[in-house]
Amino acid sequence: MNAAIATQLTTPIRVALVGNPNSGKTATFNALTGARQKVANYAGVTVERKEGQLLCPDGQRMVVIDLPGTYSLRARSPDEVVTRDAILGHLAGEVPPDVVICVADATNLRLILRLALELKAVGRPTVLALNMIDIAERQGLDIDQTQLSHALGMPVIATVATRKRGVSDLVAAVQKLAQSADAPKDHGWTEPSAMQVRSLHKQAERIVKSCVHPPRRPDTWTGRLDDVLLHPVGGVLILLAVLFVMFQAVFTGAKPVMDLISEGFGGLSAMVAQILPEGLLKSLICNGVIAGVGTVVVFLPQIMILFLFIILLEDVGYMARAAFLLDRIMGGAGLHGRAFIPLLSSFACAIPGIMATRVIDNRRDRLTTIMVAPLMTCSARIPVYTLIISAFVPARQVLGGLSLQGLVFFGLYACGMLSALAAAWVIRKVFWRSASEPFLMELPTYKVPDAANVIRSVLLRAHIFLKRAGTTILSMMVLIWFLCTVPGKPAGAAGPAIDYSYAGQIGHFIAPVMAPVGFSWQMAVALIPGMAAREVAVGALGTVYAVSGGEGAAGALGAHLAHEWSLASALAFLAWYVFAPQCASTLGVVKRETNSWLWPVVMFTYMTALAYAGAFVVYRIAVAMGAG
Amino acid sequence: MPKAPLPLTMSISLQNRPAPPDSKLVSLAEGRKGFAGMIAEVSTHGCDKDALDYRELERRLLEMGFVEGARVEILHEGFIGRDPICVRLDDMRVALRRKEARGVLVRQDTT
Numbered sequence: 001m002n003a004a005i006a007t008q009l010t011t012p013i014r015v016a017l018v019g020n021p022n023s024g025k026t027a028t029f030n031a032l033t034g035a036r037q038k039v040a041n042y043a044g045v046t047v048e049r050k051e052g053q054l055l056c057p058d059g060q061r062m063v064v065i066d067l068p069g070t071y072s073l074r075a076r077s078p079d080e081v082v083t084r085d086a087i088l089g090h091l092a093g094e095v096p097p098d099v100v101i102c103v104a105d106a107t108n109l110r111l112i113l114r115l116a117l118e119l120k121a122v123g124r125p126t127v128l129a130l131n132m133i134d135i136a137e138r139q140g141l142d143i144d145q146t147q148l149s150h151a152l153g154m155p156v157i158a159t160v161a162t163r164k165r166g167v168s169d170l171v172a173a174v175q176k177l178a179q180s181a182d183a184p185k186d187h188g189w190t191e192p193s194a195m196q197v198r199s200l201h202k203q204a205e206r207i208v209k210s211c212v213h214p215p216r217r218p219d220t221w222t223g224r225l226d227d228v229l230l231h232p233v234g235g236v237l238i239l240l241a242v243l244f245v246m247f248q249a250v251f252t253g254a255k256p257v258m259d260l261i262s263e264g265f266g267g268l269s270a271m272v273a274q275i276l277p278e279g280l281l282k283s284l285i286c287n288g289v290i291a292g293v294g295t296v297v298v299f300l301p302q303i304m305i306l307f308l309f310i311i312l313l314e315d316v317g318y319m320a321r322a323a324f325l326l327d328r329i330m331g332g333a334g335l336h337g338r339a340f341i342p343l344l345s346s347f348a349c350a351i352p353g354i355m356a357t358r359v360i361d362n363r364r365d366r367l368t369t370i371m372v373a374p375l376m377t378c379s380a381r382i383p384v385y386t387l388i389i390s391a392f393v394p395a396r397q398v399l400g401g402l403s404l405q406g407l408v409f410f411g412l413y414a415c416g417m418l419s420a421l422a423a424a425w426v427i428r429k430v431f432w433r434s435a436s437e438p439f440l441m442e443l444p445t446y447k448v449p450d451a452a453n454v455i456r457s458v459l460l461r462a463h464i465f466l467k468r469a470g471t472t473i474l475s476m477m478v479l480i481w482f483l484c485t486v487p488g489k490p491a492g493a494a495g496p497a498i499d500y501s502y503a504g505q506i507g508h509f510i511a512p513v514m515a516p517v518g519f520s521w522q523m524a525v526a527l528i529p530g531m532a533a534r535e536v537a538v539g540a541l542g543t544v545y546a547v548s549g550g551e552g553a554a555g556a557l558g559a560h561l562a563h564e565w566s567l568a569s570a571l572a573f574l575a576w577y578v579f580a581p582q583c584a585s586t587l588g589v590v591k592r593e594t595n596s597w598l599w600p601v602v603m604f605t606y607m608t609a610l611a612y613a614g615a616f617v618v619y620r621i622a623v624a625m626g627a628g
Numbered sequence: 629m630p631k632a633p634l635p636l637t638m639s640i641s642l643q644n645r646p647a648p649p650d651s652k653l654v655s656l657a658e659g660r661k662g663f664a665g666m667i668a669e670v671s672t673h674g675c676d677k678d679a680l681d682y683r684e685l686e687r688r689l690l691e692m693g694f695v696e697g698a699r700v701e702i703l704h705e706g707f708i709g710r711d712p713i714c715v716r717l718d719d720m721r722v723a724l725r726r727k728e729a730r731g732v733l734v735r736q737d738t739t
Binding site: 193231441 | 688691695705711712714718719720721723724
């Protein structure tokens with residue numbers, strides 16, 4: 001007996017959560033495990049692995065895994081493959097679960113019952129959690145739980161995950177099942193044919209008919225809201241308004257906090273600089289590490305605001321509607337309707353934009369969106385555009401009152417947007433032709449989001465960004481610092497220090513390659529530190545031309561550049577910045593989101609090629625028109 | 629899979645079947661807003677030339693609940709080319725493109 005208790009204490013019960021999308025699976029996971037969660041990636045795929053722990057009342061430990069939402073074990077996306085393999089115990093390095101909790105939306109049982117029957121057929125001990133039972137009760141939907149449990153041959157527990165109702169019953173049922181059940185029998189699993197899906201569905205349908213009595217007060221809100229929100233004209237206008245507010249919040253709402261963070265790290269760097277003795281170590285800590293950490297943290301406000309919106313829209317049930325409204329537009333470029341949000345966010349910054357591609361389920365759709373997101377004109381390009389435009393484009397009015405500078409600015413934005421759509425089109429229609437995904441999506445009923453769950457999800461995103469992408473970005477920042485600082489300037493040498501560093505040497509090395517697009521060697525050198533972030537190019541140009549004052553003194557720098565560069569070179573530089581992957585952080589976050597170095601390398605290569613071609617064409621045309 | 633007898637579903641579909649058995653089936657892809665009826669057949673043969681294998685599409689439709697005997701009604705249409713469509717499917721709401729709805733054949737209500 002004592003030995004039995006001892007084993008109980010040492011080997012936790014392994015529980016897997018399975019359910020349709022929108023069934024409240026994540027809320028159930030949060031209710032079960034509270035804050036004791038960790039997020040990692042499954043080996044070799046981009047799918048997130050969420051694991052949490054809890055202690056049962058009798059001291060037994062339980063490990064809970066939240067699996068990606070699915071409608072069937074017949075997996076159709078990498079996420080669903082993980083769900084299936086985790087349940088079947090086919091996942092390398094994963095112990096199969098002792099018990100499966102099948103989370104059902106009590107108001108929408110048909111499809112989840114089919115999944116429950118599938119789970120039963122593979123021989124996993126399963127508990128059905130009848131979630132959102134409060135909404136079912138409010139609608140006057142009667143579910144005969146005893147009969148349902150009997151018909152399915154598994155325990156049925158009513159829960160309200162957001163209020164932790166029924167959670168202790170759920171834990172008790174899982175424990176009981178884990179103790180009573182024999183070792184999970186593997187009945188094997190083969191992909192069901194269409195006829196088998198039909199037969200399972202009929203079985204589920206019969207169970208629904210016998211156990212569920214239709215609601216006396218059905219939800220009419222969803223229908224009434226959809227009449228407005230899916231209206232061909234009104235719905236689109238509302239969607240544009242929602243997107244506008246979101247974009248504004250990400251773009252301008254985050255600005256004060258970001259400025260504060262930048263200043264904070266600047267101040268910290270200056271403070272540390274006073275303490276440390278002059279030398280390489282001081283430079284490493286101030287310009288490498290502190291500046292690098294600052295680069296990472298400065299993204300947090302945008303990421304958190306964007307994800308607050310995304311999670312709210314998702315939890316309310318609006319995200320699926322937005323995808324419905326935008327499917328045709330995005331579909332024209334070969335993208336999924338949901339790609340709109342990541343792409344729009346990329347106008348502020350590609351980092352949160354690329355993280356937001358998580359809303360797209362299909363792997364190829366998600367990768368395509370990740371690949372084109374950095375082409376959208378992010379806010380870090382603005383300082384570069386402003387510098388060059390104000391130095392080279394005359395402040396003139398054209399076409400009856402339009403500012404020429406503003407027109408060029410708008411043209412650069414349009415260029416970015418069109419090239420992103422064109423690149424997506426090429427990827428989807430040329431390279432990944434064969435894989436057009438059907439657009440087949442449940443539109444969930446509207447729900448009031450649960451504040452605690454929303455906050456937890458936003459914090460989780462922030463945590464993941466800091467921990468996973470942050471480390472990559474930081475190491476890249478230190479690498480760029482190293483290239484720009486080492487070796488130091490010899491005593492008594494002339495010219496700026498960067499000239500003597502590895503970055504300077506690389507710049508001189510690539511200068512002949514850059515000559516055909518009209519770049520001087522100084523411009524080539526400035527591209528290396530410019531990898532830290534696009535706006536750094538302004539400071540970097542200041543450094544190589546030894547114009548003091550840095551970013552603040554854009555006027556002086558602009559005047560200097562206007563004197564040094566030809567108009568053709570300046571236009572080529574602008575074209576370069578429309579396309580070039582001048583942002584190590586973006587590459588870092590792509591690495592994190594795709595869980596592989598392949599995609600950042602592909603991105604770097606194709607964007608550099610595009611930038612070179614763009615700059616070349618612009619330079620040659622400008623020279624031919626006499627602007628050389 | 630257990631061979632399940634189908635009395636319940638059968639009787640229900642017989643009760644609710646409003647049209648005579650010889651009435652023509654209409655593809656869900658052809659319906660306009662307000663189009664309603666009962667799914668009589670899900671058959672995606674030669675449906676989608678673009679990509680997805682028709683057997684795969686059939687199973688996806690079935691898994692989403694587009695099954696013989698289910699009730700469908702077109703609730704909303706997209707604003708470009710009336711595509712995609714949003715349908716009520718029994719007690720769920722599902723969005724899909726007309727291209728994918730082609731294989732869902734509906735016995736239209738005669739009201």
